[in-house]
Amino acid sequence: MPIMPIVPIMPIVPIVAVAPATQRLPYLELAPAAARGFHATGEALKASPLGKMLVHLVFLRVSQINGCAYCVDLHWRDLIAQDADPRRLNSLCTWRENGLYSARECAALHWAEVVTNIGLTHAPDADFEALKAHFSDAEIADLSFAIALMNAWNRMAISFRMPVVAQP
Numbered sequence: 001m002p003i004m005p006i007v008p009i010m011p012i013v014p015i016v017a018v019a020p021a022t023q024r025l026p027y028l029e030l031a032p033a034a035a036r037g038f039h040a041t042g043e044a045l046k047a048s049p050l051g052k053m054l055v056h057l058v059f060l061r062v063s064q065i066n067g068c069a070y071c072v073d074l075h076w077r078d079l080i081a082q083d084a085d086p087r088r089l090n091s092l093c094t095w096r097e098n099g100l101y102s103a104r105e106c107a108a109l110h111w112a113e114v115v116t117n118i119g120l121t122h123a124p125d126a127d128f129e130a131l132k133a134h135f136s137d138a139e140i141a142d143l144s145f146a147i148a149l150m151n152a153w154n155r156m157a158i159s160f161r162m163p164v165v166a167q168p
Contacts, residue, residue: 021069021161041149048142050108050135053082057092057105058112058143059150064093065116066154070162077167107134108143115147 028035046052056078063071079089088100095101095109111131114121121127131140156162 021163023163024160027156027160038149038153041145045142045146045149049139050142050146053079053084054105054108055146056082057084058108058146060089061092061095061109061112062116062147062150063154065113066151066158068154068157068162069164070157071150071154073164104134107131111143112147115144116151 045055048055056075060072060075060079063075076089080086085100091098091100092109095106101109107130111127114123114127128140131143135143
């Protein structure tokens, strides 16, 4: 498998430690029709030929990149509930280096990084063409919708300070 170039990441802005998030507005209740649309898209993607495991893996990686604490926690728990290997999940941020992911998963994760950082990458043709070795055109469309959906959810959860729920 050819080594894919590392996607440039936005510079990290130093911040001071903050208290756990307090939700700013109950946005899901205030915009129920829009929230239902997001949920329906997510359900359609989980039923796609990509499979729930790959969809949630992409959701987790996109959430890591965006720094969405709520979504990282949620999708890590979703993957654990599907019997995902915790070691693989803990090493997801180093997927390029650790050899724990299949070529198909690596292609999906690379595309997730390219699309999530679209302002920097502009989704190069070579990266798009590389997907065709692992995915059908319909799967590429589903994968791209999954990435776009998670980016949208991340932006909502971060903007409205969706708190991570403590688990018993």
